[in-house]
Amino acid sequence: MKIIVGKDETEMANIAAQHVLSYMYTDKRMNLSITGGTSPRKMYEILVPQVKDKPYFSNVHFYNFDEIPYRKEDREGVTISGLREAFFTPANIPEANIHKLDQYNYQTQDERLKQDGGLDMLILGIGADGHYCGNLPGTTKFGDGTCRVENDQRLKDRILPEFDNVVEDVPEYYVTMGPRSVMAAKNLVLIATGTKKAAIIHRILTGEVDENVPATLITLHPNLTIILDEDAAAEIRKHHVI
Amino acid sequence: MKIIVGKDETEMANIAAQHVLSYMYTDKRMNLSITGGTSPRKMYEILVPQVKDKPYFSNVHFYNFDEIPYRKEDREGVTISGLREAFFTPANIPEANIHKLDQYNYQTQDERLKQDGGLDMLILGIGADGHYCGNLPGTTKFGDGTCRVENDQRLKDRILPEFDNVVEDVPEYYVTMGPRSVMAAKNLVLIATGTKKAAIIHRILTGEVDENVPATLITLHPNLTIILDEDAAAEIRKHHVI
Amino acid sequence: MKIIVGKDETEMANIAAQHVLSYMYTDKRMNLSITGGTSPRKMYEILVPQVKDKPYFSNVHFYNFDEIPYRKEDREGVTISGLREAFFTPANIPEANIHKLDQYNYQTQDERLKQDGGLDMLILGIGADGHYCGNLPGTTKFGDGTCRVENDQRLKDRILPEFDNVVEDVPEYYVTMGPRSVMAAKNLVLIATGTKKAAIIHRILTGEVDENVPATLITLHPNLTIILDEDAAAEIRKHHVI
Amino acid sequence: MKIIVGKDETEMANIAAQHVLSYMYTDKRMNLSITGGTSPRKMYEILVPQVKDKPYFSNVHFYNFDEIPYRKEDREGVTISGLREAFFTPANIPEANIHKLDQYNYQTQDERLKQDGGLDMLILGIGADGHYCGNLPGTTKFGDGTCRVENDQRLKDRILPEFDNVVEDVPEYYVTMGPRSVMAAKNLVLIATGTKKAAIIHRILTGEVDENVPATLITLHPNLTIILDEDAAAEIRKHHVI
Numbered sequence: 001m002k003i004i005v006g007k008d009e010t011e012m013a014n015i016a017a018q019h020v021l022s023y024m025y026t027d028k029r030m031n032l033s034i035t036g037g038t039s040p041r042k043m044y045e046i047l048v049p050q051v052k053d054k055p056y057f058s059n060v061h062f063y064n065f066d067e068i069p070y071r072k073e074d075r076e077g078v079t080i081s082g083l084r085e086a087f088f089t090p091a092n093i094p095e096a097n098i099h100k101l102d103q104y105n106y107q108t109q110d111e112r113l114k115q116d117g118g119l120d121m122l123i124l125g126i127g128a129d130g131h132y133c134g135n136l137p138g139t140t141k142f143g144d145g146t147c148r149v150e151n152d153q154r155l156k157d158r159i160l161p162e163f164d165n166v167v168e169d170v171p172e173y174y175v176t177m178g179p180r181s182v183m184a185a186k187n188l189v190l191i192a193t194g195t196k197k198a199a200i201i202h203r204i205l206t207g208e209v210d211e212n213v214p215a216t217l218i219t220l221h222p223n224l225t226i227i228l229d230e231d232a233a234a235e236i237r238k239h240h241v242i
Numbered sequence: 243m244k245i246i247v248g249k250d251e252t253e254m255a256n257i258a259a260q261h262v263l264s265y266m267y268t269d270k271r272m273n274l275s276i277t278g279g280t281s282p283r284k285m286y287e288i289l290v291p292q293v294k295d296k297p298y299f300s301n302v303h304f305y306n307f308d309e310i311p312y313r314k315e316d317r318e319g320v321t322i323s324g325l326r327e328a329f330f331t332p333a334n335i336p337e338a339n340i341h342k343l344d345q346y347n348y349q350t351q352d353e354r355l356k357q358d359g360g361l362d363m364l365i366l367g368i369g370a371d372g373h374y375c376g377n378l379p380g381t382t383k384f385g386d387g388t389c390r391v392e393n394d395q396r397l398k399d400r401i402l403p404e405f406d407n408v409v410e411d412v413p414e415y416y417v418t419m420g421p422r423s424v425m426a427a428k429n430l431v432l433i434a435t436g437t438k439k440a441a442i443i444h445r446i447l448t449g450e451v452d453e454n455v456p457a458t459l460i461t462l463h464p465n466l467t468i469i470l471d472e473d474a475a476a477e478i479r480k481h482h483v484i
Numbered sequence: 485m486k487i488i489v490g491k492d493e494t495e496m497a498n499i500a501a502q503h504v505l506s507y508m509y510t511d512k513r514m515n516l517s518i519t520g521g522t523s524p525r526k527m528y529e530i531l532v533p534q535v536k537d538k539p540y541f542s543n544v545h546f547y548n549f550d551e552i553p554y555r556k557e558d559r560e561g562v563t564i565s566g567l568r569e570a571f572f573t574p575a576n577i578p579e580a581n582i583h584k585l586d587q588y589n590y591q592t593q594d595e596r597l598k599q600d601g602g603l604d605m606l607i608l609g610i611g612a613d614g615h616y617c618g619n620l621p622g623t624t625k626f627g628d629g630t631c632r633v634e635n636d637q638r639l640k641d642r643i644l645p646e647f648d649n650v651v652e653d654v655p656e657y658y659v660t661m662g663p664r665s666v667m668a669a670k671n672l673v674l675i676a677t678g679t680k681k682a683a684i685i686h687r688i689l690t691g692e693v694d695e696n697v698p699a700t701l702i703t704l705h706p707n708l709t710i711i712l713d714e715d716a717a718a719e720i721r722k723h724h725v726i
Numbered sequence: 727m728k729i730i731v732g733k734d735e736t737e738m739a740n741i742a743a744q745h746v747l748s749y750m751y752t753d754k755r756m757n758l759s760i761t762g763g764t765s766p767r768k769m770y771e772i773l774v775p776q777v778k779d780k781p782y783f784s785n786v787h788f789y790n791f792d793e794i795p796y797r798k799e800d801r802e803g804v805t806i807s808g809l810r811e812a813f814f815t816p817a818n819i820p821e822a823n824i825h826k827l828d829q830y831n832y833q834t835q836d837e838r839l840k841q842d843g844g845l846d847m848l849i850l851g852i853g854a855d856g857h858y859c860g861n862l863p864g865t866t867k868f869g870d871g872t873c874r875v876e877n878d879q880r881l882k883d884r885i886l887p888e889f890d891n892v893v894e895d896v897p898e899y900y901v902t903m904g905p906r907s908v909m910a911a912k913n914l915v916l917i918a919t920g921t922k923k924a925a926i927i928h929r930i931l932t933g934e935v936d937e938n939v940p941a942t943l944i945t946l947h948p949n950l951t952i953i954l955d956e957d958a959a960a961e962i963r964k965h966h967v968i
Contacts, residue, residue: 002753022748027728142451183462209384220425244511264506481644524768626935693868
């Protein structure tokens with residue numbers, strides 16, 4: 001495990017972008033699973049001009065690791081839409097290099113990934129509750145592969161903002177790579193910024209591995225890099241973990 | 243994960259020996275942690291003549307991953323003694339290439355391994371109860387690194403045969419690489435033979451990840467190879483896991 | 485570079501077979517280019533029973549690196565025929581895992597290899613004149629990729645025995661992976677046995693890199709393993725190269 | 727081989743800096759050999775603020791690959807002095823992570839590198855005459871390891887500017903990693919900018935491998951990345967090499 005602390009969110013985003021690029025500058029196929037949401041926004045802003053229309057990145061394939069479909073299923077889901085907006089579209093990534101996980105194909109995701117040679121890297125954020133991808137406390141078990149999670153009311157309330165608070169759009173379920181699928185990636189990169197993440201970062205690096213704090217598991221991956229800003233690193237600094 | 247089934251114990255041992263050798267035929271330092279006990283006896287018999295006095299294996303370093311000291315601490319512990327008898331001594335491995343874990347240095351084991359470049363491969367057996375190394379049900383937690391485990395009466399009874407049933411030799415504790423330390427190895431190889439292992443092999447490959455069945459965790463390692471004979475594979479064959 | 489010396493031809497063949505196997509025991513696609521001719525016969529004898537009908541080797545793909553077609557082109561060429569007889573047929577390698585190089589497709593061989601992810605390992609013999617694959621002195625240049633070589637009378641005489649001395653079968657040309665293509669493999673393994681190879685082994689390990697001694701180039705590959713028997717190692721032992 | 731073309735010198739420098747960083751963001755020891763001279767100046771300017779005082783780069787060790795000593799040997803040589811000025815000093819690289827090659831230790835350089843685990847990456851420039859490191863046409867042979875090269879008058883004239891045109895400082899010899907030593911690195915990165923390099927870039931990528939054009943050899947390395955700006959790529963674009 002390597003822990004890297006940037007001095008602020010911008011430096012963190014820059015380091016994270018370099019990490020992603022470091023997998024792209026190769027001569028063989030690279031399969032990268034990347035995270036949506038707000039935390040990597042700056043990272044994508046840095047990446048876009050460096051990736052856009054570069055023929056030497058044609059070897060790089062992208063995968064989303066979870067998806068929340070619209071209830072009516074009349075358009076692409078929340079995750080892939082966000083990745084398109086933040087990265088794929090402005091960076092002009094060819095459609096052939098985008099491998100969608102969605103409600104229609106999640107049951108074959110793990111097999112397809114294996115056929116494609118496995119994920120070389122998966123970059124993920126972490127929630128204050130210890131969730132990553134769609135692995136929220138109380139949803140998936142450590143042994144689960146890519147699976148479907150039924151939304152109870154708590155989950156529906158939680159994802160409502162992703163649908164601009166339009167209740168009718170909130171679906172009955174979502175799909176996500178489970179802990180087993182995520183651990184199968186060759187390399188994991190965890191990014192976090194801000195004081196709201198300081199406690200959970202400290203928790204996963206010092207406490208027990210517990211299904212109720214899902215990200216505790218990924219600290220057991222043999223090739224994990226954690227990239228933080230100083231705010232997110234505040235608790236581990238205070239307790240001399242680093 | 244790759245599952246390899248040899249037709250019998252001898253073929254399994256041969257395949258396991260080839261696996262160990264495949265890490266040794268390199269031009270750089272290789273750190274291998276190898277298992278004692280009875281299951282790998284045949285593997286060591288196959289390895290010894292191929293390894294003995296070969297200058298081209300000077301790059302290979304060996305580590306034991308657990309140790310049960312004698313109560314009086316008047317000699318080396320059970321694990322290293324067994325490895326010496328089965329492998330190090332007949333194969334004439336130089337002392338400088340043997341890195342002992344024992345009751346005196348276990349607290350620095352994880353740091354020393356990191357300094358040495360990490361374990362390239364750790365080969366381990368599995369108990370019918372799902373234990374591996376010294377991680378028995380009820381002893382270590384998934385998050386534990388190399389640690390000391392206190393022997394209650396149940397554990398004392400269990401390890402008594404290792405001391406030729408001499409009660410006075412049974413110690414109050416043993417040391418072991420914990421789940422966190424084992425997961426940090428770059429590659430894991432799990433070997434098992436015999437019908438007595440068929441149920442636990444099926445269990446770890448199909449059921450939940452559970453601290454009470456310690457080896458369920460290692461099925462989440464991204465580079466795991468499982469080598470079985472047909473007897474140990476009986477249940478997973480029956481249930482079409484492979 | 486790692487140099488391994490077995491005590492005799494049988495031990496050398498065993499070590500070489502283990503090398504090949506070490507690339508096969510993985511969970512991802514492996515592309516191996518293997519050598520025909522007489523020197524690896526024992527190696528294939530050792531490999532066949534270990535490879536035959538093993539489902540866990542379905543990830544392994546085989547490539548020949550040169551081909552001498554029959555003049556009439558009424559059957560498969562000499563190299564692939566020899567590999568079939570010595571290995572593919574007795575080991576029951578599925579046709580889908582055999583990737584033929586021949587006179588019809590040699591111009592796209594390098595591009596196809598790149599599309600397939602490149603060669604993970606290429607194992608080759610060496611001639612007393614320093615040739616390897618079809619790179620004989622005076623035929624290819626260091627910078628050549630896979631190419632066609634025209635047979636002058638000297639070459640025709642030389643390959644005549646490959647055609648059971650039937651002059652009418654000897655073709656006007658052959659095809660071979662050139663030095664550039666061979667160097668592009670991730671790992672090279674060179675095998676040699678017998679006193680007739682002692683001088684050339686010494687030559688390539690000590691003298692200048694020279695297109696007239698083609699194998700001198702491959703000593704510059706960053707991942708080269710040389711496997712010899714004591715006879716082939718006689719000169720380098722005498723001159724304390726090892 | 728991967729060829730990357732940045733639109734101008736600045737983009738090229740940025741890409742090159744990212745390449746160097748991609749080797750640094752790891753959790754294990756990394757041995758990097760880096761180039762002095764004027765071409766990588768911008769690259770170092772980009773690297774310095776990202777590397778300075780970062781504890782997470784303590785795993786990275788730096789090596790120079792050639793050295794021109796001052797004739798009086800009263801101070802460090804030209805290469806290491808230039809690297810200190812451009813990178814080591816402003817980036818505050820600890821002295822323990824700087825491994826000097828000089829006139830006193832060049833004979834053991836290759837053995838020391840091997841002991842250190844080999845070079846993970848070597849980044850080099852190229853001269854219009856095809857030289858790289860101290861391998862100028864007519865000096866070293868392809869088979870040479872790290873060696874000493876005697877300066878004839880032509881060479882003395884050539885390196886005079888390195889000594890601010892002070893003739894008395896120009897030495898009788900210099901030392902350099904030879905072609906064999908350079909090829910032994912796990913990865914090579916070649917950088918070039920400007921129209922003056924366009925012809926030689928085209929030459930090494932299309933013509934024969936020739937000791938009189940030293941860099942033709944490194945195009946045979948299995949892990950080579952070439953980073954250019956559009957000016958340096960002009961000839962290969964014109965001839966549709968890329």
